[in-house]
Amino acid sequence: MRYRAVLRAGLLLAVGALRSSRAADLMQGRALVMHGAPGITACSSCHGVNGQGNYRLGYPRLAGLDPGYIFHELESFKHFSRENAIMQPVAQRLSRVQMMDVAAWFASQKPLPPKGVHPSERTIALGEKIARRGVWSRNVPGCFTCHGPRGAGVGSRFPRLAGQYPNYLKTQLHDWRRGFRRNDPLGLMQAIASRLSHREMSAVSEFLAVDRIHGKAPALPGRRVTRLRYTRNFLPPLESAIPRGSFGAMVRQGERIFDDTPAEARRYAGNVLSCRNCHIDRGRKAGSAPMWAAYVAFPAYRVRNHKVTTIEQRIQACFRFSENGHPPPQDSRTMTALVSYFYWLAQGAPTGAEMQGRGYPPLKTPPHPPNAVSGAQIFASHCAVCHGPDGQGTRDASGSYVFPPLWGPRSYNSGADMHKVKLAAEFVRANMPYGRGGMLTAQQAWDVAAFVDSHPRPPDPRKRR
Amino acid sequence: MRYRAVLRAGLLLAVGALRSSRAADLMQGRALVMHGAPGITACSSCHGVNGQGNYRLGYPRLAGLDPGYIFHELESFKHFSRENAIMQPVAQRLSRVQMMDVAAWFASQKPLPPKGVHPSERTIALGEKIARRGVWSRNVPGCFTCHGPRGAGVGSRFPRLAGQYPNYLKTQLHDWRRGFRRNDPLGLMQAIASRLSHREMSAVSEFLAVDRIHGKAPALPGRRVTRLRYTRNFLPPLESAIPRGSFGAMVRQGERIFDDTPAEARRYAGNVLSCRNCHIDRGRKAGSAPMWAAYVAFPAYRVRNHKVTTIEQRIQACFRFSENGHPPPQDSRTMTALVSYFYWLAQGAPTGAEMQGRGYPPLKTPPHPPNAVSGAQIFASHCAVCHGPDGQGTRDASGSYVFPPLWGPRSYNSGADMHKVKLAAEFVRANMPYGRGGMLTAQQAWDVAAFVDSHPRPPDPRKRR
Structure with a gap:
């Protein structure tokens, strides 16, 4: 499949870009790579017949690169938009047809998985961040956003990065930055390299060398939730500040x-x-x-x-x-x-x-268990004046409720948070009697909450049949 | 209707609270109010036969008050939980039955609308705020939240305030604060009065005097929207800070x-x-x-x-x-x-x-009208490398799009904001080419946006049939 795709790409290259009279010839390419030609060093001397390159010497892995990209780079060496003392003389002696054949051959080879690169966990984390996310505070896009998911390469302008040797990648980044390499579209790589630190260039190069194209993105560790705290007294805006218009x-x-x-x-x-x-x-x-x-x-x-x-x-x-x-x-x-x-x-x-001020101020478990009988007395003395002796609230002359019923069919149902004695006690302690919050002791609040809670109310709708 | 309701209230009072052998007698009450009795000054001398009171002298309007409330206040004068040199001797000479009759009479009278009170707009605004909303920063609930909507009164513990004379109300607030009056449930009024300033007590008293019970709440003026500005560089949290657990x-x-x-x-x-x-x-x-x-x-x-x-x-x-x-x-x-x-x-x-940084940085109208022909040239030189010469984007080997198509069936439809040339130009100017935002001039951004916009795309779904 891959072979065919490459062949098709080579064909397109041939027909479209080069207006050549023939398609790329894989076998011709292979011969050139293996043996070179008069005045042309064999590519295999450095890159190997299968284009796996050489990690130690920093010769790049060419296997599996896009043929259009390889062709473009050879042309760049020839025209000095990419400077390299070894490649320049080679490129100058290759014809366009030869370049095409060599490109097609290397493109058809399968890149081997990386070996011998063992970056630290920290380096991987930094490199992955740059590769996946970029450093947008300095306008650096993530590598993968142009070079494709996991750096597998996109078209002939954004070469495969995955599995490339880290020292080669690092050299390239430095070359972009120093202007030794300037054959990138829109100066994009030059801009990126100039915005990365040396440490970042190393890290992303090492990460790209070891990352598996088809591996899943590693799960980030994840922190415990540590919420920002706002400990000042927050004041909502004045009612008079509600704006005009539809939103207001x-x-x-x-x-x-x-x-x-x-x-x-x-x-x-x-x-x-x-x-x-x-x-x-x-x-x-x-x-x-x-x-x-x-x-x-x-x-x-x-x-x-x-x-x-x-x-x-x-x-x-x-x-x-x-x-x-x-x-x-x-x-x-x-x-x-x-x-x-x-x-x-x-x-x-x-x-x-x-x-600060969210919810109701929490109460600890009371010294004595909440006692609904004592709660009934507190209710009569402190709550009944508004909520009525029967807890059914008080209405005005028009029939609307001024003080709400606390139990029975017109009150909250037993699925409500307020049905929890603790929450009700917290509400009562801080806010009741209305306008006189804090008047009851914590124990009194617990007791009256237990009393309120001891009455029937509509059932939890989740439990209704 | 009102007469009947009052009668019924009087009956309840009689049966429930007083265990009296008879219902309140309105005519007896009227006689007492008009003429007094041996040793008892006629109520009408100060409050008038119909209980409208006297604004200038600060005698309260009793007409339309709850009979239970009037009875309770007479009892309070008698037992010194409310101090008043005029009322104390009167109350001490009234029997409980007489109190009931008088209360029933005044309750049955219709309060006249207030006259002669003309607070300033500012005073009304402050008073209304206190009456409706309270001053919760000092734990003062709004008057209406207990005394009912527009202060119409609720039951016999929260008397009608609407239309009461402002100097009377002000005196009462001062009496609560000074402890001359201490017959309130749970010390609520005492607490409230002690938390209000003199100016606030005046304002709310004057507001209550003029407010119409059945009037609509006046529309608050409403301000022009003035948004809080955040002009620092906001930094969203690091990806590594995403918490553990379900939320993360x-x-x-x-x-x-x-x-x-x-x-x-x-x-x-x-x-x-x-x-x-x-x-x-x-x-x-x-x-x-x-x-x-x-x-x-x-x-x-x-x-x-x-x-x-x-x-x-x-x-x-x-x-x-x-x-x-x-x-x-x-x-x-x-x-x-x-x-x-x-x-x-x-x-x-x-x-x-x-x-700061919201949306795309706005662009002014360009010096020359956006020109799609010049835009086409910019597109070819600056955009085609990623978006393709045909604007249809670029895919990776797996077929997913690395660079998006900008028009045609797989792009945004003509209802999208990006379909507006201005917005597209703003996006392009700040963000394109990807990673090299700011490379194009504003005019170039406008031109290329016009070029992109000149191509067909799916129709606006709101206009589809």
Whole structure:
């Protein structure tokens, strides 16, 4: 197959580029390589009959190179756009037809796997980075992006690099840089070589020598997640700073949904709770699961569903569990409005940072196990005034809920995070009574959370039949 | 209706709270209010028969208040949890039944709209902010979040504030703060008053006096969009910093899709282009529409589709036009992977910032109109080496495209942004030839863009029939 492909390439070369009267002759090429001709040293003296070259002396491996490329290089030697004391006299004595034949022969040979090159792990890592990714901070593209995946070569202008000898490659890079070689398209290689350090040139040359074309890219080690921390007090922008125009209107709609979910997201809300009931000050308050802290923390892996979850999917979970309703589709206006609102609240917050004030301040396990009986007393004295003695919330004259029900059919279902006693205790300790957060002791918060949790509520929809 | 509701409330009060043997008697209440009783000053002397009070003297409007609240306040005067030299002797002489009757009478009266209060625009703005939003930086909830929408009152513990006289409200706030009034649930009002400045107490009192309960919330002015600018050189994290675990795996998958879209997102790609063809260095390179800059700029209003667009919808547009394919559903793994990858690239970038290096560096209109004929010459000398003389790109031996086709059936369709000559010129000027961006002059970039654009490509799917 390869032989045929090369032959076809040689033919094209012959017909198109050289306007020669005949196709490349492999056997003529082989004869020249083996024996040379009057005044022409045999190529095999340095490159070997099969074009495997010589690692120690830095003679390149020609086997498997593109015939057009080999031809082009011979021409370059002839016309001094590539300087080499050995090759120049040879190239000057070869006819174009001879060049073609030699090129076709070497191209038809199979390159042997590299041997004897043993770079260190560090060198491989650096070399691989340059080969695959480049150094774009200095405008250096990765070798593979032009020379093809794993450096297998692309056409006749981007030769195969894989398995080439490292000292040869390194010499070439230095030659580009010094201008001894200047036969590259658009001065690309010259520019690249001048932007690489000596160490980088060595590393990439050694990596290319040992890399397997068909090998899989080695798995990068991967670090433990170390999140950037943002320990200052983050302040979301003023409401008065919401911009004019369509984007601002979308942010405002998101805020309205957040503020009065049953009315503004009627299709998706399944109870009478609003987002702001759990996220105080409409998602702004630090320590009350503020939306600016959540926004920059997604997408993230969630243990809860064993999935990498986007902010939209996180919002859908809120609707499903805390709202006991239906998740708004990701491309619904409700979703875009909420995401726009969160995004706007997070203006200036560093993407991916662990923001101080995220979630509810964590509580340790209490000294005494949470006690719902003592919780009932705390509820009566501290919670009932707003949430009602029966925990069913309080409505205004129009019938809408001013204070949310904490259990029963109109509250969050048992799939909601707030159904976990620990989380509820953390919320209560930091944020309840409303406007007087911190009034209860940690133990009181645990107890009242246990009391709230001891009541029936709609079932987890994942467990419904 | 209102009369009946009040009567019912009075009944409940009678039966539940007071264990009295009879319901509140409105006529008895009216008589007491009008004429007083032996040793009891007539309520009307200060509050008026209909309970409208007196603005100038600071006597509160009682009309329309909750009867339970009025009763509770009379009890508070009696038991000294609310101090007032005028009310104390009156309350001490009223029986519980008389209190109930008076409360029922005042509650049944309709409060008149406020008159004579004319706060400045600035005062209204500050007052409204406190009433609606609170001052959560000092743990002050908005008045309306407990006293109900527009301060209409909630139950008997959170009285109606709307239309109350501002000097009365201000006095009350000062009384809470100084401890002259201490009959509030959980010390909430005391805490709030102690956290407000005198100016804020005035402003909110005046706002509440003039605000219309059923009026619409006034539209906030809205500012012109002034984006935070990030003018330093942003550096996305090193590839070696991709974390372990599921999130890291998702990021890596996103990077693979970005790198080889036709292979890794086969279902959605409609041509042979990859994301990295337009977003060099796999979306990292400044000036090449880097993904870290895009990530923090969405959601945003796009003139193109007249919609506020999320990052997912923006990605879908790329698939539809640049990839000439099908948009991946927003909850598909392909989408989550791409968003996770962008999010990870943007680690540390401020949300919403206009990042230096976003998009392609803008070009001004060229001195000469873009000329496709001169563009053809530039293409032949500078572009054909990689993209092929026919612009159809170059493949490696395996048949995959190393350099993308720029027109024809396998390239982007005419709905893509890159189909706009200006954008293409900007891309070319900054980024082409690959690794040698900036080599062409602006005029050359315009010309070659016009040349590329002059070729046929798949139609805009929005215009297909």
